[in-house]
Amino acid sequence: MEWKGRRQSDNIEDRRGDPSMGGLGRGGGFSFPSGGGMGRRGGGLSIGTIIFLVVLYLIFKAMGIDLLQVMDGGTSSGPGYEQSQSSGGQAPANDEMTAFVRTVLAETEDTWNGIFQSMGSNYEEPRLVLFSGQTQSGCGFASAATGPFYCPSDRKVYLDTAFFNELSRKFGASGDFAEAYVVSHEVGHHVQNLLGILPKFNEARQRMSEADANKMSVRVELQADCYAGIWGKFTQQKGILEAGDLEEALNAAQQIGDDTLQKRSQGYVVPESFNHGTSAQRMKWFQRGFDSGQLQACDTFSGPV
Template sequence: MRWEGNEQSENVEDRRGSGGGGGFPIGGRGIGLGTVAVAVVAGLIFGVNPLTILGLLSGGAPTEVVQQQQGPAQAPPADDREAAFVSTVLRNTEQVWGQVFQANGASYQQPRLVLYRGVTPTACGAGQSAMGPFYCPGDKKIYIDLGFFDTLKQQLGAPGEFARAYVIAHEVAHHVQDQLGVTGRVDALRGRVSQSQQNELSVRVELQADCFSGVWAHHSQQSKQWLEPGDIESAMNAAAKIGDDALQRSAGRAVVPDSFTHGSSAQRQRWFAAGYKTGSIEACDTFGASRL
């Protein structure tokens, strides 16, 4: 991926030099480490914000969280290559989604992306690096501990810069869903449907985010021509590695489709490919699809 020298986003906030804190005051009650572990497994690294999953497990929507006071937002150091990569990809998502929204008569509100280490306060509760990257609708921010990229390569077997770009694009896609009202409509069903129905809704949310990631990749490549041979394959490989069935097998567990919250490897690849092939958000209607 030929990303060096491209424009970088100004919406990156670097908290890596500051301390974190806070707990998980979600659903009006404390969440113990056992429940957090369940949420992390259920989150399976990508997709629905693990904090949202914690809300589902505790039986209610997240309560308002009082965040710790932060100093002025700090930009990453200019010589930080990983941060520069993230900033470059984020800037391109801003450009692509800004154009897509404008073409549909709407205005795209850019999210902020927070780099942190370990733990950090968010409007959804305390975010922890063990959860992987996540998007918080409460403050319209994406949270990433860059150490996750090592996990992606070494533990999940998904190397490559475009695999990392896919991670970022997937979290941005959750912001797009929030802007389109998808997040609100799904959250409104919380507590009104069975656990299996909640899982199915989660799968459709995640597969749509994968498809939106493909839409971004389509338009990004059309405008930048910055992808190299093997880049799309690395994203497809990442999608396969974090399919629910693949993760259940790698954990030595039986594959239980009713427990899926993100979709199978084949489904995640199929919906990313659908977005990439068409470049159309209309092609990403996972909620109306009879076959995922």
């Protein structure tokens, strides 16, 4: 993927190194699987410990000592960071991974702005939060264990870029277009939110059994895959895809299918627990979006998936 030198999005919040944490378990978000599906994670530091650490930090801050810079080797505000239009977080680091994410996000903005304009609507661009380890979202506490996810409540995509290393090492899905697929899938959830699909699903699943909610979740996730494919189609039309890029995305879709993940982790599959779709389904719907470039082709709610 020839991404270097292209426009980079300003809709980035960089929270890497942010000491704030805590809150309730994450709920209502739409995540990219990270080995265990949409798992929730509890535990962490006690409230008393957190208060003590915050007070300690403020005391040293008043003395002119920034513990974060000390622990981070003094690099948090050094030349490795650039000025940004982003609010609610420090300026995004000027490293290659950040530049890549900002570029992919900009490409999704171009694609969906054009599609929404063709429908006579305005596209509200989402913000993407870069974090390391854990952070707080509008859907509650988030950790790297959940994988990248979209929160409908605050309309933000959350990404621990360490997931890209996991995608390559753990899942065998390497390549920049495989990583771009991850970002575009989460942006696909944002599109669903703007179109009213996610609000309807969130309302309906409160009345569903767990099995039925999982089945509907699969359709939601596959549609986000299809929307990612639409983005891939528009990227191809710009001439910035390289040989093998499509195969990288399809391989990523295959490696993170529910059946493949369960076989890898436990040696057998439990179909009623699927909530993202099988490898074959994920590949099928990404390919459908890529081939058509049309929203109408991504109706995963009618008929079999």
